[in-house]
Amino acid sequence: MIVRPRPHWLRLLFVWRGSVLPDILPQLLATTAFAIVVTVLHGRLFQWKIPLNFVPFSLIGLTLAIFLGFRNGTSYARYWEARTLWGTVLNDTRALVRQALTLADAPSEASLLAARLIAFVHALRHQLRRTDPAADFERLLCVEDRDRLRPARYKPALLLLMAGEWLRDRRQAGRIAPALVQAMEGPLGRLTDALGGCERIAGTPIPFTYTVIIHRTIYLYCVLLPFGLVDAIxxxxxxxxxxxxxxxxxxxxxxxxxxxxxxxDPNDLALDAMSHMIESSLREMMGEPLAPQDAEPGAFIQT
Amino acid sequence: MIVRPRPHWLRLLFVWRGSVLPDILPQLLATTAFAIVVTVLHGRLFQWKIPLNFVPFSLIGLTLAIFLGFRNGTSYARYWEARTLWGTVLNDTRALVRQALTLADAPSEASLLAARLIAFVHALRHQLRRTDPAADFERLLCVEDRDRLRPARYKPALLLLMAGEWLRDRRQAGRIAPALVQAMEGPLGRLTDALGGCERIAGTPIPFTYTVIIHRTIYLYCVLLPFGLVDAIxxxxxxxxxxxxxxxxxxxxxxxxxxxxxxxDPNDLALDAMSHMIESSLREMMGEPLAPQDAEPGAFIQT
Amino acid sequence: MIVRPRPHWLRLLFVWRGSVLPDILPQLLATTAFAIVVTVLHGRLFQWKIPLNFVPFSLIGLTLAIFLGFRNGTSYARYWEARTLWGTVLNDTRALVRQALTLADAPSEASLLAARLIAFVHALRHQLRRTDPAADFERLLCVEDRDRLRPARYKPALLLLMAGEWLRDRRQAGRIAPALVQAMEGPLGRLTDALGGCERIAGTPIPFTYTVIIHRTIYLYCVLLPFGLVDAIxxxxxxxxxxxxxxxxxxxxxxxxxxxxxxxDPNDLALDAMSHMIESSLREMMGEPLAPQDAEPGAFIQT
Amino acid sequence: MIVRPRPHWLRLLFVWRGSVLPDILPQLLATTAFAIVVTVLHGRLFQWKIPLNFVPFSLIGLTLAIFLGFRNGTSYARYWEARTLWGTVLNDTRALVRQALTLADAPSEASLLAARLIAFVHALRHQLRRTDPAADFERLLCVEDRDRLRPARYKPALLLLMAGEWLRDRRQAGRIAPALVQAMEGPLGRLTDALGGCERIAGTPIPFTYTVIIHRTIYLYCVLLPFGLVDAIxxxxxxxxxxxxxxxxxxxxxxxxxxxxxxxDPNDLALDAMSHMIESSLREMMGEPLAPQDAEPGAFIQT
Amino acid sequence: MIVRPRPHWLRLLFVWRGSVLPDILPQLLATTAFAIVVTVLHGRLFQWKIPLNFVPFSLIGLTLAIFLGFRNGTSYARYWEARTLWGTVLNDTRALVRQALTLADAPSEASLLAARLIAFVHALRHQLRRTDPAADFERLLCVEDRDRLRPARYKPALLLLMAGEWLRDRRQAGRIAPALVQAMEGPLGRLTDALGGCERIAGTPIPFTYTVIIHRTIYLYCVLLPFGLVDAIxxxxxxxxxxxxxxxxxxxxxxxxxxxxxxxDPNDLALDAMSHMIESSLREMMGEPLAPQDAEPGAFIQT
Structure with a gap:
């Protein structure tokens, strides 16, 4: 994710980092080269003049607009829903830590729950990016918990079950009344929803056929366009x-x-920064020391 | 559902599987053949020149854009709502299993509830696809439950009632406090909502008249189009x-x-893969052995 | 509501039932006749040539697109929200019946609640369509309940109050704990919301002025259009x-x-079929015999 | 709000009431008069021919479409959200009255709560329209309550506090169990939300700058338009x-x-009719006599 | 935020304050000056006539419309979501104060909770605007609370924890039943959500790449436009x-x-006015004296 103050309007015209230019340069150069060739030949192909004007392009433009507008809006909706789900992760881990400190009459044991919640946050990030959570688990959890998690296929779901077990143990020890257990089930359920929501976005792409149709339409459009313009301009x-x-x-x-x-990618969500921030906020509520805040990096890119 | 990494931009131009080309080839060939005939005859029909230019097509294009954009957005909204409802099925079966293990003081009996929930997931899939759930019930449920389900018209609804009966029996046996029963009613109610939501999408199409108007407009447009273009290009x-x-x-x-x-269809939701995944996740929480994860199939298509 | 499998693409071009052609035939014929007259007179009115071309129509098209797209999207949103509210009616009557059977320790008395809920569903339909619910009440309710409902102006609201009274009587008889009463208040409240939501849609139209502006713009557009096209085509x-x-x-x-x-109307919601289906589902949960499922009618139209 | 059956399509062309024509007549006449002048002068201004054609107008049309479509959709979203909030007021006052009658074992005291809720509905309307609620309070509340409300700046919020105090008094008298108090807190909280939501819509306009840009663009467009059309038509x-x-x-x-x-305004929400209807519905639940239903007024306008 | 009655339509054409003209004047003057130069030279650059007409601009207009419409809608959605979150802050602080007065049997202690909630509101504003909350804390909180808050990185989250501690203390003193504690956990959790939602909007911009593409397209469009128009107009x-x-x-x-x-900025949310209003409303519920209502400022701008 790119986080930077809005540059001056002149500078914004020549920004390189954060633009997608690097990704599309080959296609762009190829298309432009082809247009130069067409211009030089005055729209002729082997002595045969291709008869085209702007009309077909404004007709095709219609469906292109529908496709691109839809694709764009849908992609952003996925992006923002994913961000909101991570917001839920922040909100409900905070709520659970607050409740562990104020609803359960066992303040010294709250840190065990907080550790499992922090481990859940990191495990969720690792699952979504298909990376290995072992280092974070090592740092946060006791040996038994780590052994139980190692073979698991759905690690974050198991960590929420372990948070539920913390609650069960407190209840069976008489440290928290059933009505208050019920209050803590609320955030726990919403974390389950956030986990499932992230899995949904990660596992269900926009129907692949959209990608195919949009891609073909755009490229055919750009290949034909020089023939349609060369006579006029x-x-x-x-x-x-x-x-x-x-x-x-x-x-x-x-x-x-x-x-x-x-x-x-540069425009993806900054899961690293967000899990770091959630961990800091939970630790502050627990009265634990915080990791130092990252210096603002020069490149404006958070991962 | 087609799940595959995005192909290279050149390859994407020539993908066959996942495109809808096979479905629309007859119409497309007929339309193109007609356009060739019109071109050869220079837009004449029995010596009579059809006088048309691009103007009518950009005027009609207006309503077409409204129709198609609406149809497209609405169809996708149905697709995504259906996916989200299945996400709810995952989330709330997970929540119920976690609660059965941590709120009811009867861990050994949780597997009965888990089995009914897994049966619910499969029954929902079979109801939506109008297939026979008997094989899955055989695998998961005891004889009495199967006998009760066999004549039922609304099987998933009955399975949720049976999940409620599990809860009633634990409560009457004094294994779970009323306030915690109430906590478990939450996910149970949301599963009822997800069931009703899937029935709603399956049973209520987009008003049929939209399909008729869009279809007619598109075909009339494509039949008239060659007459409008032939003089110019x-x-x-x-x-x-x-x-x-x-x-x-x-x-x-x-x-x-x-x-x-x-x-x-290739772009429909992968209900098979999703029910398989939900079953695996619930089994893992119960500490039961999991079915082996499917090898990634070569065709990228999940059903 | 029209429920039918998608016809073949050729057949879809000539479907009559389900199209709105019958409703708009007079206007369409009048407009076309006028266009024929204009064409025959070559755009002259009493020797005076009306000077028009396509330009005004593409400019006006702009606001027409805004109006029509808005009107269309808003109308469909009302349609779908109404459908979703009826989905809530299904979900939460199911939930209440499940709870009556599993939370209240008085299974034999659940049928009284179920009858009031079924009566609520039919009363809601009758209120929305301004028809007389007496026949359905006769079939479902005892004499006292019917006498109480007869003079009422807001019958469905009163039936929900009577459902609440069932709950009060069970609670005062000690058959259900307060925490479980609270659980049953959830679906009861959501039924109240669904009732209010249906009243809202039925009682608050899209601002009438939109209808006026759209109507005028469309008709003026179609009356002027022949003058704009006749010179060119x-x-x-x-x-x-x-x-x-x-x-x-x-x-x-x-x-x-x-x-x-x-x-x-043919594209309106099938309230009859839906209330019938809800009644069947609730009866099945109660273990009561079901009315036979309707044979699929030939005309594809549900009311 | 204009509530009337859809007139015949011919009549709809000449409706005066409910159209916004009266509001825009001066501008419309001025613009048309200017266009007549331009036409008579053949687009000349002091012998200088203004050179314009349709091109600039279709380019400007682009941003106008964005602005107007956005403005239109946003305005309607505010309208519909406001209507939905008033729907919540209906739903949750109904729910509270039902609960007062069935959850608190003090039926004779429910009328005090109902009166405060009805007063809340009227107070909300008066606050939103900046009118004086004294007459309604006089009719509904006892002297102490009125004295307490008179100096208050946020009267509806105070009335919800007084509804909470009713609940507190019943609880302290042992007429309602804590778990049921909690159930009644639900609708009370949602009324608080509806109040805050109405205040939000009333107090936060669409950013004023939109109004300015749209207004200027439209007027400049209409002033320049005759010069662009006069040569062609x-x-x-x-x-x-x-x-x-x-x-x-x-x-x-x-x-x-x-x-x-x-x-x-004629297209604004019918707050009068809605508060009247809510009062009737609550009174009917309480078994109190209802005010006679308004005869359908001839002008179709509800305020 | 600009709050003013809609000016007369003539006056609205010449409003300066509330328009964004001051911000864009340099670019606008530069673009116009360039267009004048192009017009004077008749589209020639060093004797070479730039051949352009309107066609490229209507084709480019397509994607510009998609971009701008998306950007515009998304920005407003962020604005309105932020406003709604602040509405939640109002609603749920009101709800908590009402509950403190009616659910906890300790009316004299409610003012401590109210003070922490008011401090939360101001702390949220200061965090979002990166200003120093010390003055507001000084005014509202006791010394111990201030000392605890001073080193904190996430001050509003800590204040919600302190609100939870107020609740814990009352519960441990037996002044409030567990079921009612649970009722108060509802608004407390929603305040946590509102806090996280504000942090989400403040910390996650619209993907920067959109800004870059839109900016470049607009400027290139405006620089080329004079060449496309000069021959025609x-x-x-x-x-x-x-x-x-x-x-x-x-x-x-x-x-x-x-x-x-x-x-x-002039069109940003009026956080100052809103926190002032929330404080007034909570104080009124507590029976405390209110700060005098601000006189309506002449400039119509709230900050």
């Missing part, structure tokens, strides 16, 4: 084709990036 | 007509596929 | 005007139908 | 300009009306 | 370019303002 054709192709390719590339918001 | 007419018809037909076909998300 | 004018007018009139007529989803 | 220019200006001005005026849905 | 070119550039630049600037709704 002559030598300006390559510039205009490059301009239009840039907006189409950039829209498509950006959509592909944020459609899968848990990756590590 | 001559021999390029069939190519452009084929291109425009492809985007319209593909949009319509895709909309029809994902509008009914519980079917077995 | 001559004898094709009536066909194109008829085509464009068909899409506009059909969109408007469909919007007017689904905007009030509780009526009995 | 000559004497038809004033008619077309009037038509296009009508749709733009009407859209803007309607947006301004429903953006603030609590006013007394 | 000659000396009117600068006026039209200025008009189109104004709408584009204004849309972009407004989007950038409301995208970050917690700032102090």
């Amino acid at each position: 002559g030598p300006m054709t390559p510039l205009i084709v490059a301009f239009i192709a840039y907006t189409f390719f950039a829209l498509e590339a950006l959509g592909a990036q944020i459609e899968e918001p848990f990756g590590t | 001559g021999p390029m007419t069939p190519l452009i007509v084929a291109f425009i018809a492809y985007t319209f037909f593909a949009l319509e076909a895709l909309g029809a596929q994902i509008e009914e998300p519980f079917g077995t | 001559g004898p094709m004018t009536p066909l194109i005007v008829a085509f464009i007018a068909y899409t506009f009139f059909a969109l408007e007529a469909l919007g007017a139908q689904i905007e009030e989803p509780f009526g009995t | 000559g004497p038809m220019t004033p008619l077309i300009v009037a038509f296009i200006a009508y749709t733009f001005f009407a859209l803007e005026a309607l947006g301004a009306q429903i953006e603030e849905p609590f006013g007394t | 000659g000396p009117m070119t600068p006026l039209i370019v200025a008009f189109i550039a104004y709408t584009f630049f204004a849309l972009e600037a407004l989007g950038a303002q409301i995208e970050e709704p917690f700032g102090t």
Whole structure:
């Protein structure tokens, strides 16, 4: 995720980092080169003049607009829903720690629950990015818990079960009344929902056929476009084709990036920074020392 | 559902599987053939020149855009709501199993509830696809339960009632306090909602009249289009007509596929994979052995 | 509501039932006749040539698109919200019956609650369609309940109060603990919300001024259109005007139908079928015999 | 709010009441008169021919479409959210009265709560319309309550506190168990939310800058338009300009009306009718006599 | 936030305050000056005539519409969600104060909770605007609380924990039953959610790449536009370019303002006024004297 103050309007025209230009440069150069060739040949192919004008492009533009607008809106909705689910993770781990400190009459035991919740947050991140949570578990959990988690396929779900077991043990020891257990079941259930929601976004892409249709339409459009423009605007054709192709390719590339918001592309969610922040906030509530806040990195990119 | 990493941009242009081309090929060929005939005859019909230009098509394009954008957005909303409802099924069966293990002081009896919940998941899938759940019930339930379910018309609803009866028996045996019964009523109620939501999507189509109007408008548009283009772009007419018809037909076909998300079209939801996954996750929480994870199939298609 | 499998693409072009053609035929014929007259007179009115071309129509098209897209989306949102509210009625009556059977230790008395809930469902339908619920009440309720309901203005609200009284009587008889009464208040409250939601949709139309502006814009557009086309496409004018007018009139007529989803137009919600289905599902949970399932009617229309 | 059956399509063309024509007549006449002048002068200004054609207008149309579509959708969303909040007021006052009658074992005291809730509904209406609630309070509340409310700045919030105090008194008298008090806190909290939601809509307009930009763009567009059309369509220019200006001005005026849905414009919410209806429904549940139902007024307008 | 009655339609054309003109004046002047130069040179650059017409601009307009409409809708959604979250802060602090007065049998101690809640509201505002809350804490809290808050990184979260501790102390003193503690956990949890939601909006911008693409497309469009218009409309070119550039630049600037709704731009949320209002409403419920209501400021701007 790129977090930076809005640059001056002149500078914004020439920003390189955070643009998707690097990703689409090959296609863009190829399209522009082709447009130059068409312009030089005056739209002729082996002596045969391709008869095209702007009409087909404004007709096709119609369905392209529908496709691209839909794809764009849907990708962003996935991105923002994923962000909101991580917001729920923050909110409900905070709520559970507050409740462990104020509803259960066992303040010294709250740190065990907090550790499992922090481990849940990191385990969720590792599951979504398919990385190994062992180092974080080592840091946070006791040996028995780690042994139980190691063979598990759905580690975050198991950690929520272990949070429920903490609650059961307190209840069976008479440290918390049933009505208050019920109050703590609320955030626990919402964490279960957030976990399932993240799995849903990670596991269910936008129907693949959309990607195929949009991709084909854009490329066919950009290949035919020089023939449609060359008679009217002559030598300006390559510039205009490059301009239009840039907006189409950039829209498509950006959509592909944020459609899968848990990756590590520059525009994906900053899961590292967020889990770090959640851990800090929970530790502060527990009265534990915090890790130092990261210095603002120069590149404006959080991962 | 098609789950595959995004192919290279060149390869994506020629993908066959996952495209809707096979479904719309007859119409597309017919339309293109007609456009060729019109082009060869220079837009004449029995010596009479059909006078048309691009104007009517950009005017009609207006309502087409409204219709298609609406249809597309609505179909996808149904698809995503259906997916979210299945996410609720995962979340709340997980929550109930966690609660059975930590709120009821009868851990050995939790497996009976888990079995009924797994049976509920499979029964829901079978109801939505109108298939026979007997094999799954055989595998999961005792004889009495199966006998009670056999004549039932609304099997998943009955299984949720049986989950409620499990809870009643534990409560009457004094193994769980009323306030904690209330906590377990939460996920049980949300499963009832998810069941009703799936029935709603399966039973209430998008108003049929939309399908009729969109279909007619698209076909009339594509039949008239060659007459409107032939004077301006001559021999390029069939190519452009084929291109425009492809985007319209593909949009319509895709909309029809994902509008009914519980079917077995390539872009429909992977109910098989999801019920398998839910069963695995619940079994892992119960400490039971899991079925081996499916090898990633070569065709990228989950059902 | 029209429920039918998607017809073959050729057949779909000539479907009569389910299209809105019958509703808009007079206007469509009038518009087309006018276009024929204009074409025959070559756009002259009493020797004066009306000077118009396509430009005004693409400018006006802009606001028409905004209006129609808005009207269409809003009408469908009302339709779908109404459907979802009826889904809530199904879900929460099911939940209440399940709870009556498993939370209250008085299984034999559950049928009284179930009868009041079924009566609520039918009363809601009758209130929304302004029909007389007496026959359904006769079938379901005892004499005292019927006498109490007869003079009432808000019958469904009173039936929910009577459901609450059932709960009060069980609680005062010591058959259900307060915490479980609280659990049953959840679905009861959501039924109250669904009732209020249906009253809201039935009683609050889309601001009438939208209907007026859209109607006027469409008709003025279609009356002026032949003058704008006749110079360019001559004898094709009536066909194109008829085509464009068909899409506009059909969109408007469909919007007017689904905007009030509780009526009995072909595209309205199937309240009869839904209340029948809810009654069947509740009876099955109670172990009572079910009415036979309706044979699929040939006409594909549910009311 | 205008509630009337849909008039016949011919009559709908000439409806005066419910149209926004009266509001926009001055601007519309001014614009049309200017267009007539431009047409008579053939687009000349002091001998200088203003060179304009349709191109700038279709380019500007683009951003106008974005602005107007956004403004329109947002205004309606505010209108509908306000209506839904008033639906919540109905639902949750009904729920509280039902609970007062069935959860608290003090039926004779429920009428005190009902009176405070009815007073809350009227107080909310008066606060939103900045009118004086004294007459309604006089009719509904005892002297002490009125004295307490008189100096208050946030009267509806105080009435909800007084509803809570009713609950506290019943609880302290042992007439209602804590778990049932908790059940009644649900609707009470949702009334607090509905109150805050209405205050939010009433107090936070759509950012004023939108109004400014849209307004300027529309007027500049309509002033320049005759110069762009006069060469192409000559004497038809004033008619077309009037038509296009009508749709733009009407859209803007309607947006301004429903953006603030609590006013007394013809398209605003019928707060009077709604509070009357809520009072009737609550009285019917209490078994009290109802005010006679209003005869349907001839003008179709509810306030 | 600008709160003012809608000015007369003529006056609205010349409003300065509340327009974004001041922000975009430099770019607008530069663009217009460039258009004047192009017009004077008749589209020539060093004797070379730039061949362009309107076609490329209507094609590019397509993607611009998608981008701008998306950006605009998303920015407003963030603005409105932020406003709704602050509405939640109002609603749930009110609910907690009401509950402290009616559920806990310790009315004299409620003021301690109210003070912490008011401090929470101010702390949230200060955190979002990165200002120092010390003055507000000084006014509201005792020395111990202030000492505990001073080193904290997440002050509002800590204040919610302290509200929970108030509840714990009352419960341990036997002044409130567990079921009622549970009722108070509801609003406390929703305040936690509102806090996390504000942090989410403040910390997660719209993907930066959107800003880059939109910015570049708009500027390139406006720089090329004079060449495309000069042949057709000659000396009117600068006026039209200025008009189109104004709408584009204004849309972009407004989007950038409301995208970050917690700032102090004229169109940002009035956090000062809102926290002041919340404090007043809570004090009124507590029976404490209120600060005098602000006189309506002449400039219509709330911060």
